[in-house]
Amino acid sequence: MSENIEQKCLAKGVKLTDQRKIIAKVMSESNDHPDVDELYNRVSKIDPKISIATVYRTVKLFEESGILAKHDFKGGKARYEELNEGHHDHLIDVKSGEIIEFVDEEIEKLQEKIADKYGYRLVDHKLELYGVKKKS
Ligand SMILES: [Zn+2]
Structure with a gap:
C-alpha cells in the first residue's frame, strides 16, 4: 500500500492541524477525483x-506541496486526486x-514517437478523453 496523505x-514538512488531518484522510480514501464541493x-x-474555505485552502496547500494533483477537466470544476x-x-x-483511469502502452509509445519526431525527449504528458457511454 502506498503512503497516505498524512x-x-x-515527509514534506507540511503542518497538519486537526482539520487538515481530516481533509487529508478523506482525500486519501477518495478514489474518484472529487471537486472541492464534494x-x-x-x-x-x-x-x-470545517468550512469550505478551509477545504479550499488545504487542497491548494496540498497541491502546491506536490501531494495532490489538480485536474481542470473541461466543462467542470477543478477535481483532485x-x-x-x-x-x-x-x-x-x-x-x-x-x-475512468487508464494506461495504454501503445499511446505512451506513440506520444514519445511524436516528441522524437520534433526533436524532443518527452518528460510529461496529459491526455484527457471525453465520451458518452454507448448504448448496449
Ligand atoms: Zn486519476
Missing part, C-alpha cells in the same frame, strides 16, 4: 465545523462526470 505531509460534503460528515508515482490518463464521461 504521511506525505509529514470533498467538503465528505469532510462535513466527520467534522461539521492524490499524486502518485504511477502515471495514468483519464477518460471522462461527459454525462455522469465519472472518470
Whole structure:
C-alpha cells in the first residue's frame, strides 16, 4: 500500500492541524477525483465545523506541496486526486462526470514517437478523453 496523505505531509514538512488531518484522510480514501464541493460534503460528515474555505485552502496547500494533483477537466470544476508515482490518463464521461483511469502502452509509445519526431525527449504528458457511454 502506498503512503497516505498524512504521511506525505509529514515527509514534506507540511503542518497538519486537526482539520487538515481530516481533509487529508478523506482525500486519501477518495478514489474518484472529487471537486472541492464534494470533498467538503465528505469532510462535513466527520467534522461539521470545517468550512469550505478551509477545504479550499488545504487542497491548494496540498497541491502546491506536490501531494495532490489538480485536474481542470473541461466543462467542470477543478477535481483532485492524490499524486502518485504511477502515471495514468483519464477518460471522462461527459454525462455522469465519472472518470475512468487508464494506461495504454501503445499511446505512451506513440506520444514519445511524436516528441522524437520534433526533436524532443518527452518528460510529461496529459491526455484527457471525453465520451458518452454507448448504448448496449
Ligand atoms: Zn486519476
